[in-house]
Amino acid sequence: MKAIVFHEQGGVEKLRYEDVPNPKINRDEVLVRVRACAVNRLDLRARRDRPEVAPMPHILGSDVAGDVAEVGSEAFTSSTDASPPACWEAEGLGLRAHIKVGERVVIFPCINCGYCVDCINGDESLCDNQKVLGFQTNGGYAEFVKAPERNIIPISDEISYAEAAAVPITFLTAWHMLITRANLNAGEDVLILSAGSGVGSAALQIAKLSGARVFATASTEEKLARAKEFGADFAINYKEVDFSDVVKQLTKGRGVDVVFEHVGADTFEQSINSLAKNGRLVTCGVTSGNMARINIRYIYQKQLSIIGSALGNKRELVKILKLVEQGKLKPIIDQILPLEKAAYAHRLMEDRNHFGKLILAPNPAI
Ligand SMILES: NC(=O)c1ccc[n+]([C@@H]2O[C@H](COP(=O)([O-])OP(=O)(O)OC[C@H]3O[C@@H](n4cnc5c(N)ncnc54)[C@H](OP(=O)(O)O)[C@@H]3O)[C@@H](O)[C@H]2O)c1
Ligand SMILES: [Zn+2]
Incomplete structure (x- = not known):
């Protein structure tokens, strides 16, 4: 697949548009074909000098919207007979039971452990083992990205990929x-x-x-x-x-x-x-x-x-997406650029002339 990769930290010139192998999913993961990925200020710091960045070479991108391309064998999908409990549905948390190939989704960017005291208490944003997609894992400046199945949230047809990608981190x-x-x-x-x-x-x-x-x-x-x-x-x-x-x-x-x-x-x-x-x-x-x-x-x-305050919890993102779907919150997009223009997008953000989000979109034909 095509991706924007940096092999060492530094200026925008370190961002290269390259061919890299597609991510291989584990049994509890989902592969997403990226349709839109937002640029965040964190990406600039990660590219420049943040020591937490992993793996190297690295693919940035925490805010991803796209289509499910592959679902791991242990992911809880629509092929599973079990229906989600009604209370999950009511909270919008049972959405994962519907994940199937081709579905339009957004990725909750905080990959939390699920078993530490803070996760159990429902304060996932305090998880000590948290990894942020595209920061401590490879992210969405690419044609495909993988994430744990529990991080995948289906989106309605009312929300465009670019709008959905503009939501999570901000x-x-x-x-x-x-x-x-x-x-x-x-x-x-x-x-x-x-x-x-x-x-x-x-x-x-x-x-x-x-x-x-x-x-x-x-x-x-x-x-x-x-x-x-x-x-x-x-x-x-x-x-x-x-x-x-x-x-x-x-x-x-x-x-x-x-x-x-x-x-x-x-x-x-x-x-x-x-x-x-x-x-x-x-x-x-x-x-x-x-x-x-x-x-x-x-x-x-x-x-x-x-x-x-730092990031937030999945239940908050589900609520926000509902409000976006209802038109009560509106993701603000400054402009949508092709993926290969990532370095240009970083420059635009550094020059601080944007209002709202800069979005990268890989070639939709692929
Ligand atoms: N902890 C978390 O969970 C979390 C999550 C998301 C973002 N953040 C942080 O929140 C901040 C904003 O992130 P963002 O993605 O919204 O950034 P952004 O879209 O790039 O906006 C940053 C804005 O800050 C203003 N600014 C003021 N002083 C500045 C300076 N010295 N250098 C550059 N810009 C300056 C500029 O607007 P004006 O020119 O109009 O002042 C600039 O456009 C970042 O520090 C980011 O790391 C934290
Ligand atoms: Zn945890």
Whole structure:
């Protein structure tokens, strides 16, 4: 098959379009013919220097939508007589009982062990043995990818492959941050940093769907206009002003209830300053660096909470996909590029001019 491979970490020039053997599935795995694979910022770091990357040579790609091409002998498929329990169906978790060759699917990108204390407690996102598809396994910058059968989720015909590929990492992360970790409520004020980012553009919609009032930041007027199109109540160009000052003005000195952080070093102090009393800052990333200044006095005087969040759980992704199917959440696609243009897609993301997701699509004729 054709794939984008890197043999050593480094710049975009390390990404090569090559012929590699098709993945061989184990008995409990499924082979998926990739129709669309989203690019994530994690891919840039993985290509550059993240030490967790395996195997080498490596194929990136955590967000995959496609068709089931082969099902392992022990995977629970439609050829099995057993029907899924009704409660699984109700929760959307019994979907795996329908997996069959040719089915349109999306892959839940967190490959969790299923037997550690956190997995058993239903907190899969804390699994110590977790591998992220395309990061600690080969991923979807290829014509085929394999994944455990329990990670395969069928998608309805209402959702295109590109839309489905735009969902997992960004919407799952944003949902886990805002709904599960920060417990965002209707009527609250939420500040979403860099709302044109993959996670930010998902968070914007989740926050609006939750009935929150949204303050969005971005570095260009064009991105701010798009953020408004997608429902932001206020859009702030943080390159021109201290966004915490503007947030304070717009909230009559109060601040926001929740800050959605993923930028890190450059913004963390202003993010803390933007919070109202009892406010929650929820963070998943450090795009601009790990180390931040914090005025500790603000934290205890205003009784703030700083909440960490990483990826999410399969049940959350199933719920998100239902909302996408119902048209209540809309994956935002910046552009779809042929697979062989992966290096170009990485450059576009590095130049940070995109709004929403960049999607790679292998040759659909193969
Ligand atoms: N822990 C998790 O579970 C998890 C999951 C997904 C993503 N993340 C993290 O969340 C962050 C965003 O990911 P993404 O895939 O949404 O990224 P993305 O689509 O590439 O968006 C990143 C945006 O951040 C803004 N930005 C601000 N300062 C920047 C800087 N110094 N360098 C580059 N960009 C900067 C830019 O928008 P403006 O120019 O408008 O500011 C840029 O477009 C990343 O750090 C990623 O690793 C974490
Ligand atoms: Zn586990």
